[in-house]
Amino acid sequence: MKASKPYWNPYFCGIGLGFVLLLTFVVMGRGIGASGAMTSVVVTGVHSVSKTHAEANVFYQGYLGDGTVHPLKDWLVFEVLGVLVGGLISGALAGRLHWKVERGPSLKIAVRFGFAFIGGVIMAFGTKLARGCTSGQALTGGAMMNVGSWVFMLALFAGAYAMAGVVKKLWL
Amino acid sequence: MNGPFLAYGWIGEEASLVFALATGLAFGFFLERAGLGSAQKLTGQFYFRDLTVFKMMFTAIVTAMLGVFWLHWLGLLQADLIYLTPTFVWPQLIGGLIFGVGFIVGGYCPGTSCVASSTGSLDGMWNVMGLLSGIFLFGELYPYLEPFYMSGSMGQTTLWQELRLPMGTSAAIITLIALLAFWGAELLEIKNATK
Amino acid sequence: MSNRTLGIGALVIVLATFAASFLHRDGLHSNPQFLSVFTLAKAIKNRERIVLVDLRSDSVYRQLHIPTAKNVTLSGLDSLVLQPDYQLIIYSGVDMLARQAWNSMSEDRRSVTKVVYGGMGDWYDYILYPTLPLHPQAQHQELIRQVKELSSFYGGQPEFTDQRVQMEGYYVDPDQSEWPEITADHAFVRKGC
Numbered sequence: 001m002k003a004s005k006p007y008w009n010p011y012f013c014g015i016g017l018g019f020v021l022l023l024t025f026v027v028m029g030r031g032i033g034a035s036g037a038m039t040s041v042v043v044t045g046v047h048s049v050s051k052t053h054a055e056a057n058v059f060y061q062g063y064l065g066d067g068t069v070h071p072l073k074d075w076l077v078f079e080v081l082g083v084l085v086g087g088l089i090s091g092a093l094a095g096r097l098h099w100k101v102e103r104g105p106s107l108k109i110a111v112r113f114g115f116a117f118i119g120g121v122i123m124a125f126g127t128k129l130a131r132g133c134t135s136g137q138a139l140t141g142g143a144m145m146n147v148g149s150w151v152f153m154l155a156l157f158a159g160a161y162a163m164a165g166v167v168k169k170l171w172l
Numbered sequence: 173m174n175g176p177f178l179a180y181g182w183i184g185e186e187a188s189l190v191f192a193l194a195t196g197l198a199f200g201f202f203l204e205r206a207g208l209g210s211a212q213k214l215t216g217q218f219y220f221r222d223l224t225v226f227k228m229m230f231t232a233i234v235t236a237m238l239g240v241f242w243l244h245w246l247g248l249l250q251a252d253l254i255y256l257t258p259t260f261v262w263p264q265l266i267g268g269l270i271f272g273v274g275f276i277v278g279g280y281c282p283g284t285s286c287v288a289s290s291t292g293s294l295d296g297m298w299n300v301m302g303l304l305s306g307i308f309l310f311g312e313l314y315p316y317l318e319p320f321y322m323s324g325s326m327g328q329t330t331l332w333q334e335l336r337l338p339m340g341t342s343a344a345i346i347t348l349i350a351l352l353a354f355w356g357a358e359l360l361e362i363k364n365a366t367k
Numbered sequence: 368m369s370n371r372t373l374g375i376g377a378l379v380i381v382l383a384t385f386a387a388s389f390l391h392r393d394g395l396h397s398n399p400q401f402l403s404v405f406t407l408a409k410a411i412k413n414r415e416r417i418v419l420v421d422l423r424s425d426s427v428y429r430q431l432h433i434p435t436a437k438n439v440t441l442s443g444l445d446s447l448v449l450q451p452d453y454q455l456i457i458y459s460g461v462d463m464l465a466r467q468a469w470n471s472m473s474e475d476r477r478s479v480t481k482v483v484y485g486g487m488g489d490w491y492d493y494i495l496y497p498t499l500p501l502h503p504q505a506q507h508q509e510l511i512r513q514v515k516e517l518s519s520f521y522g523g524q525p526e527f528t529d530q531r532v533q534m535e536g537y538y539v540d541p542d543q544s545e546w547p548e549i550t551a552d553h554a555f556v557r558k559g560c
Contacts, residue, residue, distance in 0.1 A: 007205065007206055007207035007213075007224070008205045008206060009370075010206050010207075010224045010227040010228040010231070011227060011228070011231050011354075011370060011373055013202045013203075013205050013206035013228050013231075014206075014227060014228040014229065014230070014231025014232040014235065015231055015232070015235050016198075016202045016205075017198075017199065017202045017203070017228065017231075017232040017235075018231060018232040018233070018234070018235025018236040018239065019235060019236075019239070020195060020198045020199055020202065021232060021235075021236040022235070022236045022239035022240065022243075023195070024191075024195050025175070025176065025236070025239075025240055025249070025254050026175040026176060026177065026243065026249055027175070027176065027177045027178065027183060027188075027191055028176060028177070028178050028183075028188060028191065028556065029175075029176030029177075029178050029179045029253050029254050029255060030176075030254065030255040030556065031254075031255075031560065032195060032196075032199055032560070033560025034281075034282035034283040034286065034560070035282045035303075035307075035560065036557070036560045038282060038300075038303055038304055038307055039307050040557075041304065042304055042307045042308050042311065043311070045308075046308065046311065057311060057312075057314060057315070058314065058315070058318070059310070059311045059314035060311055063557070065557070069555065073189070073555055074555055074556075074557055075188060075189060075192045075555055075556045075557070076192070076557070076560065078189045078190075078192035078193045078196065079192040079193070079195055079196035079199070080196055080286060081193060081196060082192065082193040082194065082195060082196020082197040082198075082199065082200060083196040083197075083199050083200035083203070083283060083286050083287060083290075084196075084200060084286050084287075084289070084290045085196070085197055085200065085290070086196060086197035086198060086199060086200025086201035086202075086203075086204070086287075087200035087201070087203060087204040087209055087286065087287035087288075087290040087291055088200075088290040088291065089197070089200075089201060090200070090201045090202075090203075090204035090205050090291075091204050091209065091290070091291035091292070094204075094205070096204070096209070096291055097291050097292055098291075098292050099292045099293075099294060100292055100293050100294065101293070101294050101295050102210055102211035102212050102279065102288075102293060102295055102296075103211075103295065112295050113294070113295060113298045114298075115277055115278065115279075116278050116279060116280075116295040116296070116298035116299040116302060117278075117298045117299070117301060117302035117305075118277060118278070118302060119274045119275070119276075119277035119278015119279060119280075119299060119302060120274065120278050120280075120285070120298070120299040120300065120301065120302020120303040120304075120305070120306055121274070121302045121303075121305055121306035121309065122270060122271075122273055122274030122277060122278070122306065123270075123271055123274025123275060123278055123281070123282070123302070123303060123306065124274070124302070124303045124304075124305070124306020124307045124309070124310060125267070125270050125274070125306055125309075125310055126267045126268065126269070126270035126271025126272070126273070126274050127267065127271055127282060127303075127307075128267070128307060128310045129263040129264070129266060129267030129270065129310075129317075129320075129321060130263060130264040130267030130268055130271060131257055131258075131260070131263075131264070131267075131560070132257055132560040133271070133281055133282040133283065133560070134229070134281040134282070134283060134284075135199075135281075135282065135283040135560065136257070136560025137257065137264075137560065138229065138233070139229065139232055139233060139236075140257075140560065141256070141257055142233040142237070143232075143233050143234075143235075143236035143237040143240060144237070144240065144254060144256055144330060145237065145330045145331040145332055145339075145342060145343070145346070146256050146257060146259065146328075146329075146330055146331075147259045147261075147326060147329050147330060147331055147334055148257060148258065148259030148260060148261065148264045148326070149257065149264075150331060151259070151261060151264050151265050151268065152264045152265070152267065152268040152271070153268065154268070155264070155265050155266075155267070155268025155269045155271075155272065156268045156269075156271050156272040156275065157272060158268075158269060158272060159268060159269035159270065159271065159272020159273045159275075159276075160217075160218050160272035160273065160275050160276040161218055161272070162269075162272070162273075163272065163273045163276045163277070164215075164218040164219060164276055167276055167277055168219075170215075170276075170277070170279070171211075171212065171215045171216075171219065171279075172219060174467065174470055178556070179463060180463055180467060181463070185555055185556075186555075188555065188556065189555055234377075238380060238384060241384065241388075242384075242387075244394070244396055245387055245391075245393070245394030245395065245396060246394060246395050246396070247394065247395035247396040247397075247470070250396075250466070252545055252546065257560065338388045338389075338392045339388070340384050340385070340387055340388025340392070341384075341385065341388045341389070343384055343388075344381045344382075344384040344385045344388065347377065347380070347381050347384070348381055351374060351377055351378065351381070354374070355374070358370070
């Protein structure tokens, strides 16, 4: 395997990210996010399959707006597109761009894929209930000292730590 | 200078989309730089092996938090114009717990799963698919979940408003706690590495 | 730069933050004294020494403005001459104009300026066309009488309702309030994450 460059000091990356977030506050008056963009994608999909079904559902309707603007022409969607590209660029520059499957040493690839999928489904419920994910709630809301965000963040860590022992085999 | 720019009309609607792209680029870049595109690194957190995630996340939060206070204090930013997601205690508490479970099972969070996918991580892509499916499932079940979803409303509020502290004092206290935690994290990593 | 340096730097910032917060809680950031539309209505009627300024655009001003208000835009506000013991009172609509005006005002000017809380919207809702209770509580009788009188003075028309109306607090000048919330909607920026 080609040797890749080492990761940067996490504190520096954190400061960098913090400044990006601060700039977003100053320019947009809002923070970043990720789950909202994914929801927009899902809603667009549902809408294209069945317009009536999408519009009848309060949850989807919230993302469709009044119909004057396409749901994908949204700040968060553009931002997440940027995230994809930014990650790609960083990975390319550091030689970390190659197909891979991260998993515990004793785990079969197929099992890993299954758990990745299930984890995603579970996480989706968590993120929608909480109205955000680590980017939107923990980072953005955390920086704003938002009560709900801190509740979410602490619960997140609690839930993950509680579950860690159970899923040890996935990672260790 | 008067921030936020969008509220004061200093930046247009279309331009804000370009800014979104640029922001995302920087965000994705830093995430990958720190190694958060790797599930092993992300979950190493919870086995006290690799506390990178914790360090990076809280450094970012504290940096932005102090930045907001200082810019507000200097009169350059109107912090009360920054959007706050409304607080709904119960769904956010339960949602957080569920999210944590999903996080350690899947190995990524929505943002990092995107970064992982774009650097070729196949399990990251499965995670993204799971997320999209889960959101769809949530949408379909929404009518049944709505009462719970809307419970525990506290409106848009902050820790310092609830505790009746000045914004700066609250930010400084949180930063102090974070610094102590970082110190602890460093010690913990050394201890576990030499095991 | 080592982690130790970062840590020390962070501690310095924390101390500075504590200091800033204790010494001067809001720093260079200050909120104006707000005036309720009720107080303003009485002030205009009693011909008090005030200069009332409407910051909105010409066309909106001509549609409806608070009586005796002059139409001055943000750029013209600086050059506005204010006589010695006159108060400057500014207002706008559901927008950022009053806030922007306050932000760019000099300290001298700020000391003689007050802002109408709620602007044109509140004038419309609470003076011109207020909703008043049909069966008011005893302590509100006098207040309601005054509102009715002001309403007709300015050519408005109160509406009466059986339901309970929130009379407490509104007609008192907001003391050290935060600016009223402006829910401006931006086309491509859906709230939330």
